Amino acid sequence: AQPSAPDPISAPLRALDFGQLNFLHTTDTHGWLAGHLQEPSYSADWGDYVSFAARMREKAEAQGQDLLVIDTGDRVEGNGLYDSSEPKGIYLSDILRHQHIDLLTSGNHELYKQNTSEAELLTTVPNFRGNYLASNIDIIHPTTKELVPLAPRYKKFTTKKQGIRIVAFGFLFDFTGNYNNTVVQKVSSTIKEDWFQEAIRDKEVDLFLVIGHVPVHSPEYQAIFKEIRGIRWDTPIQFFGGHQHIRDYARYDSKAYGLASGRFMETIGFASIDGLNTPKSNHLSSAVASPIFKRRYIDQNLFSYYHHTGLDESSFPTEKGQNVSRLIAKARTELKLDQVHGCAPQEFWMSRVKYPSPNSLYSWLENVLVDSLKDEKRAGVPALAVVNTGAMRFDIFQGPFTQDSTFIVSPFTSGFRYVKDVPLAKARLIVEVLNKQPQVLQALQEGDSPTTLAPPEQLAYKEDVVAHTWAGPSDQTTLSGKGKLVPGYTTEDDAGKDGDDTVHEPISFYRVPNCLQVLLNNATETSETVDLVYVDFIEKYIILAAQFAGLGVDVAKESDMYMPQKSLTNLILDWVKVNWKC
Numbered sequence: 001a002q003p004s005a006p007d008p009i010s011a012p013l014r015a016l017d018f019g020q021l022n023f024l025h026t027t028d029t030h031g032w033l034a035g036h037l038q039e040p041s042y043s044a045d046w047g048d049y050v051s052f053a054a055r056m057r058e059k060a061e062a063q064g065q066d067l068l069v070i071d072t073g074d075r076v077e078g079n080g081l082y083d084s085s086e087p088k089g090i091y092l093s094d095i096l097r098h099q100h101i102d103l104l105t106s107g108n109h110e111l112y113k114q115n116t117s118e119a120e121l122l123t124t125v126p127n128f129r130g131n132y133l134a135s136n137i138d139i140i141h142p143t144t145k146e147l148v149p150l151a152p153r154y155k156k157f158t159t160k161k162q163g164i165r166i167v168a169f170g171f172l173f174d175f176t177g178n179y180n181n182t183v184v185q186k187v188s189s190t191i192k193e194d195w196f197q198e199a200i201r202d203k204e205v206d207l208f209l210v211i212g213h214v215p216v217h218s219p220e221y222q223a224i225f226k227e228i229r230g231i232r233w234d235t236p237i238q239f240f241g242g243h244q245h246i247r248d249y250a251r252y253d254s255k256a257y258g259l260a261s262g263r264f265m266e267t268i269g270f271a272s273i274d275g276l277n278t279p280k281s282n283h284l285s286s287a288v289a290s291p292i293f294k295r296r297y298i299d300q301n302l303f304s305y306y307h308h309t310g311l312d313e314s315s316f317p318t319e320k321g322q323n324v325s326r327l328i329a330k331a332r333t334e335l336k337l338d339q340v341h342g343c344a345p346q347e348f349w350m351s352r353v354k355y356p357s358p359n360s361l362y363s364w365l366e367n368v369l370v371d372s373l374k375d376e377k378r379a380g381v382p383a384l385a386v387v388n389t390g391a392m393r394f395d396i397f398q399g400p401f402t403q404d405s406t407f408i409v410s411p412f413t414s415g416f417r418y419v420k421d422v423p424l425a426k427a428r429l430i431v432e433v434l435n436k437q438p439q440v441l442q443a444l445q446e447g448d449s450p451t452t453l454a455p456p457e458q459l460a461y462k463e464d465v466v467a468h469t470w471a472g473p474s475d476q477t478t479l480s481g482k483g484k485l486v487p488g489y490t491t492e493d494d495a496g497k498d499g500d501d502t503v504h505e506p507i508s509f510y511r512v513p514n515c516l517q518v519l520l521n522n523a524t525e526t527s528e529t530v531d532l533v534y535v536d537f538i539e540k541y542i543i544l545a546a547q548f549a550g551l552g553v554d555v556a557k558e559s560d561m562y563m564p565q566k567s568l569t570n571l572i573l574d575w576v577k578v579n580w581k582c
């Protein structure tokens with residue numbers, strides 16, 4: 001249905017092990033419902049996923065089993081399909097709603113801005129009525145001005161085929177960067193509330209299901225696990241998480257596991273549980289029979305979809321799925337997402353190459369900033385510009401740089417601000433604090449607000465390669481299919497190295513600093529003072545780092561807009577139009 005989507009490449013695949021209860025999971029899709037038009041491994045779209053989920057449900061139900069579809073938030077920001085419409089998200093929410101999602105929750109990106117969280121309340125929650133959960137999020141209702149739960153706190157239901165009695169929760173990590181029309185309650189205090197305590201004391205429960213925009217290895221999920229286990233010593237618990245944009249699987253104990261399913265529609269997570277003790281089953285007491293938990297990370301392409309459903313080009317698509325693919329193609333046309341603004345002469349990678357280097361996206365961004373970041377009223381004044389690397393969201397591939405690429409690379413509407421007359425040495429120290437001070441570092445990486453600062457001796461920053469040393473498949477899983485290995489994820493998690501459905505050639509990932517810095521306006525190392533320029537998203541961190549570095553200036557009061565009305569997204573687009581002729 002997408003004219004430009006590449007065909008997937010055949011590759012050796014590991015099978016999915018179905019159980020009594022099966023799950024499909026997406027997280028951090030960030031608007032990528034059209035799939036990846038430049039990467040065959042992830043080239044299926046949301047319509048194909050609608051067909052896949054329907055076929056998987058048919059397969060499970062034909063075997064007398066159940067299937068639940070889960071999404072754990074960050075559905076918005078990061079792709080032209082969401083960011084380029086006015087208002088943002090009108091096409092996306094209409095496409096999204098066609099998937100039958102059994103349980104979903106909010107990410108931090110749904111809460112950065114007032115209009116985004118209100119769209120959740122007024123559009124997405126009603127679209128998935130009864131299935132959206134918000135255990136720790138409240139919102140000021142735009143009409144009544146009352147603080148109300150964004151969605152129900154939890155839900156109890158029984159599965160169709162197996163009669164599994166489930167109590168489900170939907171959490172967001174301890175996020176503090178939300179706009180002030182929402183309130184995110186800390187997980188540690190939410191789980192002490194009466195409603196939660198009552199829910200986990202329900203004895204008629206076969207499985208606790210905790211979905212959330214929460215890393216599966218996190219203090220928040222540990223706290224929820226401990227709280228449930230404290231009351232229910234052996235009831236199985238299945239967690240689904242996200243936010244870190246990684247494939248990950250956590251083992252909390254022999255009856256509690258958590259799955260995180262990557263980012264950007266690259267991965268469909270699959271999990272299954274077998275051997276659950278239910279009123280219908282003939283199992284012995286749950287203390288004796290231990291359920292079996294499984295997981296797989298499915299590459300989001302038709303080759304994988306056909307393989308796992310046992311179907312083909314003609315038998316796989318459902319009418320609904322094809323209609324959704326058509327809806328996506330129509331939206332892309334109306335939004336002119338294929339419009340070409342320039343042609344990239346080569347690839348620029350976020351983490352596949354070292355920074356700095358000629359193929360690093362961040363080294364390229366530094367050149368863009370040197371060329372383009374200028375404010376008329378500060379003409380000729382030397383400056384040091386600071387941008388958080390998290391503002392860049394995806395690699396640039398050689399070839400057409402489209403309207404879609406504009407938002408894929410950096411979707412945020414953040415503008416620039418500056419503080420004048422900052423001694424260069426202090427400005428450098430501020431960046432060092434942003435890159436090395438553990439709490440600032442963690443808060444920036446999580447899109448959160450730092451509270452207190454740790455002492456300077458805790459500074460730590462390693463420029464090493466993230467461990468990705470696994471050389472190839474060594475597991476005993478039966479592989480089917482032939483083909484050349486393509487580069488991709490080679491995940492190692494708490495269950496081992498056999499999680500990816502597709503056997504890949506490993507890719508190296510390199511760490512990048514939290515923030516990059518670049519001298520502008522003929523500033524040199526001998527410049528005494530500079531304008532300290534930064535993207536406004538990091539102002540709260542700059543304020544803290546400035547205190548830490550002893551700047552002696554109240555950044556919140558003294559700062560002003562730099563290059564008004566210009567976002568990083570626009571700056572990059574304008575540069576591409578001038579410098580990357582096709």
Ligand SMILES: Nc1ccn([C@@H]2O[C@H](COP(=O)(O)O)[C@@H](O)[C@H]2O)c(=O)n1
Pocket residue numbers: 028074108109112243244245388389390391392412413414443444445446447448537
């Ligand atoms: N206006 C913004 C908003 C977010 N960021 C970056 O995104 C990170 C959070 O994204 P997740 O998908 O991981 O939730 C955040 O840490 C920032 O790096 C931004 O730069 N500007």
Ligand SMILES: [Zn+2]
Pocket residue numbers: 028030074107243245
């Ligand atoms: Zn995300």
Ligand SMILES: [Zn+2]
Pocket residue numbers: 074107108109213242243244
């Ligand atoms: Zn997130």
